[in-house]
Amino acid sequence: MTTTLISGANRSLGLETARRLIDAGHTVYAGMRDLASAAEVQNVGAHPVQLDVTDQRSIEAALAQLPELDVLVNNAGVLGRSFGVDDLDADAMREVFDTNVFGVVRLTQAALPLLRRSSNPVIVNVASGVGFARSLATPGTDEHFVRAVPYASSKAAVIALTLQYAKNLPEFRVNASDPGYTSTDFNGHSGHQTITEGTDATVMLAQLGTGGPTGKFFNRAGNIDY
Template identity: 50%
Template sequence: MTTTLITGANKGIGYETARRLVGAGHDVWVGARDAERGRAAADRIGARAVQLDVTDDTSVSAALEAIADQAGRLDVLVNNAGIPDNTVGVEGISGATALAVLNTNVAGVVRVTQAALPLLRSSDRGSIVNVSSGLGSFGANTDPARPESQTPLIVYAASKAAVAMLTLKYAQALPGLRVNAACPGLTATDFAAGFPGAQPVEDAVGVIVDLACAGLDGRTGTVLEAEGPLAW
């Protein structure tokens, strides 16, 4: 059985991904900053829960130790946890607000990935899926036909561009693992409050689930959306 950890999985895209992967036969660990909410979410779908705050090194280490002790393995890591910054344009941006977003969305990926590497390296199917966004793609943001080019979410977009580069560089540094980023698109979660045209979460997670279920011959070092590879 494939053992999978999903960060930020007590609601939204993370929760739906967990539900789908449980249905696909994975032994899923729901990582959640709030332990009680994490347990409730895990109980609803037949998963396991672990308290995990991606901004806290001690919490991250304890979570991976718990998985090692209780499951003995980790095959797939889905770095989903993130926070929005729906500040449109420059008003309201500060160094402090930027650091908060980058600490969760970028440094959080690094913290969890680094802590998970010993378990992932010992797996014969180790895979990392980083949940990113088209807003992190230079190609999408410079294409007038795409909505990203008309959406000046400065700090959030920068955080997801960083996730894309982390994906590429981790893939290059870890040839024994598969490392990819998935862009689910604009989805009707807390993140998309106030943005029209958001898709249901059930329609958004397919690209994440596909990468989490890919075999040993699956791709690595790519950023994917539902339609296929996304230009960097």
């Protein structure tokens, strides 16, 4: 049995990822900041775990509840409060990076001892095409219209740290996923993809075997060349 921990798993992409991986045979621990929404994950068969990726003690307490760990899905993320430059300051950047980047590092570092005991350790970092420079710079893409600096910068950092973790952990499969422009609470349900389409890449990467790719960036259509 494959044991999987997903951060930010109580709604939207995280909850759908949990549901699909359970259907694929995984035992899923669904991390969430507030256990008041535990019923949502229990309804899909996941085990709710209080997990705030901005709080080291919360992370350590969550991992202490896991008997083992094979797959870590770093899904928790925030959009932030700055959407241009007139409302941008260092605090706005820090707030987004604290969850989207530092949270990935905190949780991954704390999970490494458990993951290293697995015969097939896998890490999936949920990034975004908004963090991919080519997409941001190309007119006509979903990402090109985005002006927010903190969110795009944080997801660019997630793609870079995925590459660096992959180089440092050659025995792991470490990859980043791009959900694409998916209809979720995150964007007021303005996205053109379904929630299932938005989790295709993450679910595929979470099921990689030992010979699978590592250090790559995937969307539902396949590998995105750097």
